[in-house]
Amino acid sequence: MKFERTLESVKFLSVRFYGNSLAAWIAAAVVLLAAFLVLRTGLGLLEKRRARLAAAAGTKLDDLLNEVLRATRTSFLLVLSLYAGSLALVLGPRPQKFVSVLATIALLWQAGIWGTRVLDFTITELLASRAAEGDGELATMKGAVSFLGRLGLWSLVIVLVLSSLNVNVTTLIAGFGVGGIAVALAVQNxxxxxxxxxxxILDQPFAVGHFIVVDNLAGTVEHVGIKSTRIRSLSGEELVISNGDLLKARIHNFRSLSERRVLFSFGIVYDTPYEKLEAIPAMVRGIIERMNNVRFDRAHFKEYGDSSLNFEVVYYVLSPDYTVYMDIQQAINLAIFKKFQDEGIGFAFPTREVYVHQAGAVSQASAPASPTAPGQALASPSARRSE
Structure with missing residues (x-):
């Protein structure tokens, strides 16, 4: 080059190092620095221009190009500049091959980073377009799809890098297959x-956004990861359960719940007149049928309890919302309480009647010969006469 020959006209610049004059090394450094400044400045200007275009047009392609530009690493630009500077030198086969392999590895690595950004951007945009439709199943697949995509992409990058280093990839893969057995045993959990x-992901027993109950734990699924699933409980804390343990448990999924079956019971006192006892199912039915979003099923006098006459009632709430169910149940309870109060029907509560006999009521002749043992009741007069 003319610049290099000009430098070599100076006597001390003609001194040679590793087969190249000092002038050639200076020229290579100038090329390296100039190339890096041009690439870095050009990249910055291109990012700003694409950002303005994306703000004006707002297309997804512009956003994707911005993501790719921002993913460009400074180290990659530096390696390209180093390769450009090496062209100004006369290098031997081994140094030239080293620089070429280094540039190839940098290019492949940067391509992997670009591919990762494209993959993440595509998955995110796909989820955003489906989120409005309430598609929690696709959100559940995000982690696994992203993991598999990155695994495949970087596996390809590593294979190409090893190939550029003249590594026998076939033998290496076979060795990994043997060693993979030991690794699998070590990380089997x-x-x-x-x-x-x-x-x-494939069976979809639940998805992101579903309300589930696992054993005695309940909450909304927030994230399904590669190793664990995160659930937001009703009390606010985050529950983290490993996927293996999750599939071994019994899962109640309330996502597909279209209506809620409600069963409740109550008891009334034993001294309730027969006519009112017979009318209670019709009273309860009328109260429930006046409610909105409710379908009455049945109301029956179920059984004789220890201290109450027990009734059982079943109805359906035509909404999966738990708050709606509780509002309706509260309204039914209040209406039943008021109706029974107006009708003079009393609610039963656990009671026990204790009959106490005066000791003087027992004659000396009929008194037992031996004292009453602890826990043994005194016989009533009628019982003694029957003896």
């Missing part, structure tokens, strides 16, 4: 949770 997450 982790792999169990991993396969359980795939089972959740």
């Amino acid at each position: 982790l792999l169990g949770d991993l396969f359980a997450s795939f089972s959740i």
Whole structure:
């Protein structure tokens, strides 16, 4: 180059290092610095221009290009600049190959980063377009799809990098297959949770946004990950359950609940007149049928309790909302209380009648010969006569 020849005209710049004059090394450094400044400045200007276009047009393609530009690493630009500077030098086969392999690895690694950004952007936009439709199943798949996509992408990148290093990939993969058995045994619990997450995705016993009950735990599913699932409980704390344990438990999913069956009972006192006892089912039915979002099923005099006459009532709330159910049940309870109060019907509560006999009522002749043992009741006069 003319610039290099000009430098070599100076005597001390003609001194040679590793087969190149000092002038050549200076020229290579200038090329490296210039290339890096051009690439970095150009990238910054391009990012600003794309940001303005994205703000004006608002297309998804512009947003994707912005994500790709922002994912470009400075180290990648530096390696490209180093490769450009090396072209100004006369390098031997080994140094030239080293620089070429380094540039190839940097390009492949940057391509992997770009691909990851494209994958994440695509999945996020797909979820955003379906979120308005309440598609929790797709949100459940996000973690697994992202994991599998990244695994495949970076596996390809690593294979290409190893190939550029002249590594026998076939032999290496075979070696990984043998070593993979030992690794699988060491992390079998982790792999169990991993396969359980795939089972959740494919079988879909629940999805993000579903309200579920697992054993004695209840809450809304917030995230289904590779190893665990996060549930927001009714009291506000976050429950983290491994996917393997989750699939082993009995899961109650209330997402598909279209109506709620409600069974409740109450008891009235034994001295209630027969006519009012017979009229109670019709009273309760009339109260329930006046409620909105309710379908009456039945009301029956069920059984004779220890201290009450027990009734059982069944109705359906035509909404899965728990708050709606509680509002209706409260209204029914208040209406039954007022109706029974107007009719003079009393609610039963646990009672016990104790009959006490005066000791003087027992004659000396009929008194037992021996004292009464603890816990043994005194015989009544009628019982003694029957003896």
